[in-house]
Amino acid sequence: MSVLNHWHPALPSKKLRKKPQSVKICGHEMVLFRDSTGKVASLDDMCAHRRMRLSKGKVIGDQIQCPYHGWTFKSCGAGESPGTPKLHACAPSFETTESQGLIWVRNRGSQSHFPDMPSEPWFLLGTLDHTAPAPLDTTMDNFCEIEHTGTTHAIFGYQLDRMHEVDVKFEWTDDSVTVRNHGPGKPLPWWANQLLMVRKNMLFFDHWTTYFSPCYSIYDHWFEDPATGKKAWVAWKLYIFFTPVDEDNTRVTTLIYGKSDWWILGKDGGLLTFKSLLNSRISHEIDLDVTILGDLADKRPNVDGMKLSRFDRVLGLNRERVARVYYGKPELSTLRSA
Ligand code: FES
Ligand SMILES: [Fe+2]
Known part of the structure; x- marks a missing residue:
C-alpha cells in the first residue's frame, strides 16, 4: 500500500x-x-x-x-x-x-479513515508546525516517552530527581499503542498555577494513544490530586501528527485543544483569551524536542545496541506498527524492533 x-x-x-x-x-x-x-x-x-x-x-x-x-x-x-x-x-x-x-x-480513491477530532467541551486553541531533523521512528521515540522531560523540557513533564516515582503503563491493540504516566510534575510558574488551578499534592497525568494511519498521538494532560481524585480546572489535549518529509526529516504538526472549568469566563472557560500564551509555551516545548533530536549522535531507527529503560518499551511496539500499518511492510518490523 x-x-x-x-x-x-x-x-x-x-x-x-x-x-x-x-x-x-x-x-x-x-x-x-x-x-x-x-x-x-x-x-x-x-x-x-x-x-x-x-x-x-x-x-x-x-x-x-x-x-x-x-x-x-x-x-x-x-x-x-x-x-x-x-x-x-x-x-x-x-x-x-x-x-x-x-x-x-x-x-485519490483511497478508503483510509480520517482521524476523529474532538468536539465541545474541547476548544481548538492553535495549530503548530515544526520539522524535526530525524527519521519518523526516531522522532516518534522522543514524543512517546516522558523520561526525557526531566532534562529536555522547560515547564512540561516530570521532575528529574523524582522520575523514579513516575508510574508508566502500556496497553496495545493491533493498530494502537497506549501509554499512561503519572507522577510529580515540574513546578509551574505562578501564572500557570493560577490559570490551571493546580493545587499542592496534585500529580501530573500524561496519557496518550498512538495510531498509525497516519502516524499520530493523542495526548491528554491534566493535574489531579491522587487522594481525592479532584482535577485541576484546565486540561489540554494535543493531537501530534508525525509525517515523514524524507528519510532524514519528520514534520511534527500539533493541534492544541483545551477544556476549562472557568465557566464564569464564558463558554470557552477563558481559554481563547489565553490561547496565544498557551500556544507559544507549547511551541517552545516542541522546539526543545526538535533541538534534542538534532543533537543525537546516531539518528537511525535501528535500536540494536541501545540500553533501553522501563519507559522505552513503546519503541518496539511503535516500530512494529509503523512498519506494518503505516508503511504496509510487516517484514520491516523484525529489522526495526528490539
Ligand atoms: S510547460 Fe514546459 S516544463 Fe512546464
Ligand atoms: Fe518532549
Missing part, C-alpha cells in the same frame, strides 16, 4: 494563499494551490512537459500555470499546452480537504 493513501496534514491552511506551495511527504513532492473559489487542489510538483516545478508557477482562474512554457493544469490534473492546443497532458492529482486549520491530502 502506498503511504500516500493515509490522510496526511500537509500544511496549515493560513500558509496557502495566492502563491502555490510545495510540500514533501515521504519524499514525494506535491504542489498545493487554491483555485479562484478558494478550494485547495494538489498535484505532483513536476510539470508533465519537461519537469519544471509547478510550485514555481502561478494560479490563473481554476488552473495552475507552469512558469517554463505556460502549460496549465486543472485541479483534476488535466493539462493543456498553449503552443500545441490539441495536445493533452495529465498531472497526477491528490484528494484534499481542509479541517482543524490544516490542509490534508491523500491518494
